[in-house]
Amino acid sequence: MTSDDTTEVRSVYIPEGLAGERVDVALARLFGVSRTRAGDLVAEGLVLLDGAAPMKSERVEHGALMEATIPAPRRAVVVPTEVEGMSIVHEDDDIVVVDKPVGVAAHPGVGWDGPTVSGHLAGVGVRISTSGAPERQGIVQRLDVGTSGLMVVAKSERAYTILKQAFRDRTVDKTYHSLVQGHPDPHTGTIDAPIARHPKHDFKFTVRADGRASITHYDTLEAHRFASLLEIKLETGRTHQIRVHMAAIKHPCVGDPLYGADPVLAKRVGLERQWLHAVRLGFTHPGTGEWAEYESPYPDDLQRALDVVRDLD
Template sequence: MSLEVFRFTVDPVDQGKRLDAYLSERTPFSRRRIQEMIREGAVRVEGASCPRDRRLRAGESVEVEPPPPGEAAPRPQHIPVKVLYQDRHLAVVSKPAGMVVHPAAGHLDGTLVNALLAALDDLAGVGGVMRPGIVHRLDKDTSGLMVVAKDDATHLALQDMVKDRRLRRSYLALVHGVPTTRLGTVEAPVGRDPRDRKRMKVISSGRPAITHFEVRESFPEAALLKVDLVTGRTHQIRVHMSYIGHPVVGDPTYGKRGRLEGELGLRRQFLHAYRLAFFHPEGGEEMVFEDPLPEDLSEALERLRSTSFRR
C-alpha cells in the first residue's frame, strides 16, 4: 500500500526548530511515530537522513515517506553489484541502470540496498532500517558510483561532506545539440513542478542549484559532456541540461525520444556517474574512484562516433 509522501520547505520563522517537533506540527503522525520514521530513514532533509534533534535552517527541503504499515526491513538478495572498494568504514559501489537505490512503495525488492545487504558486512541499520548505509542517491535509470557508509559515524561524516560540497561527483552525459561554449555553468534554482509533483523544474521558489559542464566530444547532433555537480538536487543534471536547450539523450521526462535514440539503440538516459572523490572520514586520505561507461552507453557512443563526423 502506498502512503502519501509529505514535502515541506522550511520557512524563516521555523529556523532552528527541531526536526521532530517541526514535523509533528505538520503531519498527522505523533511525535513518537515521527521519531521512529527518522530512525528508519523515512525522513530526509536535503535528501539525506539525519537525527531527530537536527535543527532546521530556512529554505531546507524536508521529505517524509512513510513506510506501509507492517513493512519489513529489506532482506539481503544476491544480486550482482560491482564493489570497487571497501573497508570497515565504507564501500564504493557501481549501481547498474534500472535498479532503484532503496526499497519504497512499488519497489520492495531488487534494490541496491537488497544487493548491498548480501554483498557487504555490517551494513544493516546504519542510517535507518529502510536505507542502510545510503548517503546519496542516483535515479533508477542513471548508472554509476555511490559511496555507502558501514557505521553511523561514517554515515554522518559523509552526509556532512555532501552538504558542504566536499563529496565531488562527476558524470558523463550525452546531450542533444552542442553547447556554444566548451566550458559552462548552469546556476538556476530547482524545485518541484507545481503542475506535476513527480517532476522537477527550474523555478524561482526552488533550491539553489549549480552545475558545471565541459564538452568532451562534439558531433553534428549531440555532445558528450563531463558534468560536475556543485549541489545535488533531485534530477539536477537532467533539469539543467533541458533548461539550457540540451536535454540528456534518452531522457523520457525532460527530453523526448526521437530518431537519435533509435539509431543509438538507447533504452534509457545517457547519464553515468563515472567519478567520485572525497577524503576518507577516518584516515583523511584522498579517495578517487572512476567507473568506465557501462556496455549499453559505451556501445551507443561508439555507434555515434562511427556514423558522425566529429567537429
C-alpha cells in the first residue's frame, strides 16, 4: 500500500526460494530495488524482519515477515558546472564526444555530488538529447569516476536511439589501455567470465556464475619488470568490467586497491587511481551512417606512471 505520495510501505513473507539469503539480497529481489538501495534502507532502520530491525548481512528464514518502508528515490539534478580538464573532441548536430578527466562521473546520481559530464556540457552551453531518465539524458555510455578517456553523448533524439542500440548490439569499438601488475599468460587472450555484485561489498563487483555475461579481449603492448601495458577491447560493458576481469586473472590494474592492486607499487609510480584510460572510441555515426573514430592521449598522471615503470627496467 501507499502511505502518502512519496513513501510506500510493503510487507511480504519470505518464500522458500530465498531462505538463507542475506536481508539486503532478499529485499532487493522481493521489492525490485537495487542491492545498494536495499542496503541503505536496512541501515536507515526502514526494514523489519519479524518486527525487529536486522543487519543487512543477517540471513532470512522461510516464512519470516519482511516489512519495508520505501521512500521515493531522490532525484539527482544536473547542475551546469564547467569542469576543468574536460575537452570536447568532436561536436555536430547529433553527437558530442568528450575526453573525460579522472574524478568526473558520467551523470549525477544519489550519493555523488561531484563534477559530471552532463553538468559540464550544460555549463558550456551544449544542448543534449532529452531521452533517458532526467539525470541521465543523452548519456548512452558511462566511464567510472576513476577512469579517464573518451565518451560519446547524444545530442539529437535519433542519435540517442541509434547509439543505445549500437551499444546493445556490441557494434561500438571500445578500446582501453591499462597498466596491469605482472605479465598475463598468455600475453594475448580473452576473458569470458560473468560479473555480478560482490556478496559482501556494496560498491564492488566480482566474477560469479550467476552474473551477467562479460567478455574482455586483451593484447600485451609492453612487458616491463613490474607491470605490463595492455590494449583491451570490450564486447560487453559491465560496471568495473576491466578491473574485475584483470583482478580475476591475478593481474589487477596498477593503482586499483579495491581489486587487489599493490599499494606500494602505486605509491612508487605516483598513482592515486587505477591506470585505465579509454584511448579509442569508434562507431557508425548516427547522422551520416559512416564510421567515426576518435582517439585520446594518456593523461599526465598515467604517462608519468608509465615512464616510471619503464625506467624501473
